[in-house]
Amino acid sequence: MPELPEVETVRIGLNELLPGHKVVFAASDWAKSFPNSQADVNAFLIGSKVVRVRRRAKVLIIDLDTNYSLIVHLKMTGQLVYRALGNRIRFGAGHPNSSLIGQLPDKSTRVTLELDKAHLFFNDQRKFGWMKLLPTVEIEQLDFFKKVGPEPLEKDFTSTKFIQCLRKRNNSGAKAVLLDQTIVAGVGNIYADESLWGAGIHPAKLVREINDRQLRTLFSELQFVLKLAIDKGGSTDKNYVNAEGKLGSYLNFARVFRREELDCPRCSSAIQKLKVAGRGTHICPACQKL
DNA sequence: CACTTGACCTGTCCGC
DNA sequence: TGCGGACAGGTCAAGT
Numbered sequence: 001m002p003e004l005p006e007v008e009t010v011r012i013g014l015n016e017l018l019p020g021h022k023v024v025f026a027a028s029d030w031a032k033s034f035p036n037s038q039a040d041v042n043a044f045l046i047g048s049k050v051v052r053v054r055r056r057a058k059v060l061i062i063d064l065d066t067n068y069s070l071i072v073h074l075k076m077t078g079q080l081v082y083r084a085l086g087n088r089i090r091f092g093a094g095h096p097n098s099s100l101i102g103q104l105p106d107k108s109t110r111v112t113l114e115l116d117k118a119h120l121f122f123n124d125q126r127k128f129g130w131m132k133l134l135p136t137v138e139i140e141q142l143d144f145f146k147k148v149g150p151e152p153l154e155k156d157f158t159s160t161k162f163i164q165c166l167r168k169r170n171n172s173g174a175k176a177v178l179l180d181q182t183i184v185a186g187v188g189n190i191y192a193d194e195s196l197w198g199a200g201i202h203p204a205k206l207v208r209e210i211n212d213r214q215l216r217t218l219f220s221e222l223q224f225v226l227k228l229a230i231d232k233g234g235s236t237d238k239n240y241v242n243a244e245g246k247l248g249s250y251l252n253f254a255r256v257f258r259r260e261e262l263d264c265p266r267c268s269s270a271i272q273k274l275k276v277a278g279r280g281t282h283i284c285p286a287c288q289k290l
Numbered sequence: 291c292a293c294t295t296g297a298c299c300t301g302t303c304c305g306c
Numbered sequence: 307t308g309c310g311g312a313c314a315g316g317t318c319a320a321g322t
Binding site for chain 1: 292293294295298299300301302
């Protein structure tokens with residue numbers, strides 16, 4: 001569930017908190033969450049210092065002063081939570097993580113990094129996420145990074161380039177294309193639905209049947225929802241928390257996502273939930289016609 | 291080659 | 307109260 005705004009929110013937080021910290025110890029109880037050998041961990045992670053925290057698409061990159069990096073994908077339920085020693089995290093009442101008050105690690109903690117004056121916990125209920133240690137220069141050689149599309153919020157990413165990217169999949173549905181990480185990076189289910197509603201485009205509409213003017217609107221709506229979501233600290237549905245364990249509030253501002261049966265904010269029609277591109281999809285049937 | 295489905299996992303919810 | 311099944315959705319691999 002973490003998409004670009006959630007991962008960016010974690011990045012901003014970790015980039016404030018981590019640089020300068022030394023890694024003292026690392027432990028994992030689920031090998032797939034952190035598949036590196038103990039020898040590599042000992043040689044390139046333990047004793048290293050964090051230099052900076054970057055993001056590409058939905059992937060976090062924690063650069064170390066050993067010329068190695070930790071790359072982290074949160075997938076659906078991953079959390080990367082920093083806690084200064086002696087500091088307690090408070091989740092909101094009623095939140096599934098509210099039982100975690102004051103206690104981490106918990107049963108979803110897959111990796112614990114002990115820093116000199118803090119802990120960094122990688123929690124992941126569903127175990128789809130991962131953390132990997134590898135030489136910094138090898139990151140761009142990974143298949144994912146070679147194939148991934150442009151960052152939608154980069155300054156030089158114009159509506160013209162956006163349209164060129166989408167037209168490569170002219171025969172596919174609009175939502176399927178937005179979700180394709182090789183076309184545009186970082187968009188997932190929430191912001192695909194939100195931006196398509198903003199542009200008044202049905203998610204199953206074929207790209208070839210959408211004109212350039214509508215695609216330009218989709219581009220500005222996509223940038224709008226991504227920026228708003230970063231401003232609101234991301235979307236917390238069930239699991240997502242930021243680097244300090246705090247919730248995101250974008251869903252309080254969502255127009256269609258998880259709002260089936262409620263009124264469309266534009267025309268008051270009842271929002272519908274359907275399945276498009278294999279995903280739960282929310283639309284206003286009046287504003288978004290096929 | 292483009293598109294769909296299954297696998298990876300756990301927790302929650304719904305119907306019986 | 308328990309139990310089976312559907313569902314949640316990011317990405318890769320396999321199948322159509």
